[in-house]
Amino acid sequence: MDKMNLRRLILGGRAGLDPATLRESSAATREILLDQPWVQMAGLVACYWSIGTEPSTHGLVLALWKHGATVILPVQLPDGDLDWAVYDGPDSLAPGPSGIMEPVDTRRGVDAIRTAALVLVPALAVDRTTGVRLGRGRGCYDRALARVGPNVPTVALLHEGELLDGVPAEPHDQRVRFAALPSGIAQPATR
Structure with a gap:
């Protein structure tokens, strides 16, 4: 299946998730992440402010910040690249150009x-073998992930069923080292 059709399939599945499932799923993923020593020890965390039916990061960002981590969130630039700024509590956010x-x-x-x-990072799917991440197709996070060092944990947040056997890849697609799901942390077999 090509990227466009896979995106459509996953977004359709996400649209069918009820609010209670979304809340429970996000809470489970947040708790699993917060239990990881490499999350607890991270002093500077790059994250994102989730929207719509993405696994929610709102409670995760707040928990990381309350536990003393410096959390940076993206600010989308006109060319689609991502700038970064520090999250300093719920009152430190405002709607950007795309809302x-x-x-x-x-x-x-x-x-x-x-x-x-x-x-x-956000993702629609991750290949369970290669770690290839399927995003929304704008390349924002591929550019950002290309700047991350090879030993830094990069984690895509997913709903159950979004860790797949086979995600289409192009040369610019960046891989992640982990996928976080409500059922646990998955580490792709190869990089």
Whole structure:
């Protein structure tokens, strides 16, 4: 299946998830992540502010921040690249140009993600063998992930059923080291 049809299939499945399932799923994923030593020890975390039926990151961002981590969130640039700014509590966000909540703090530049000890990214699917991540097709996170060091945990947040055998890949597609689901953390077999 090509990327466009796979995106359509997954987004259709997500549209059918009821609010209670979305809440329970996101809470389970958040707790599994917060139990990981490599999450607990991360001083600077790059994350994202979820929208719609994505696994919710709102409680996760707040928990990381309350536990002392510096959390940076993306600010989308006109060219589709991602700048980064610090999350400083719920009042530090405002709607960006596309309506997605963004931090209002000073921007740190596109290379700020290089200093993160942990990177949490959105995804529609991840290939269970290769770690190839399927995004929404704009390439924002592929560009950002290309700046992340090879030993930094990169984690895609998924709903159950979105860790797949075979995700179409192109040369620019970046892989993730882990996928976080309500049932646990998956690590692709090869990179």
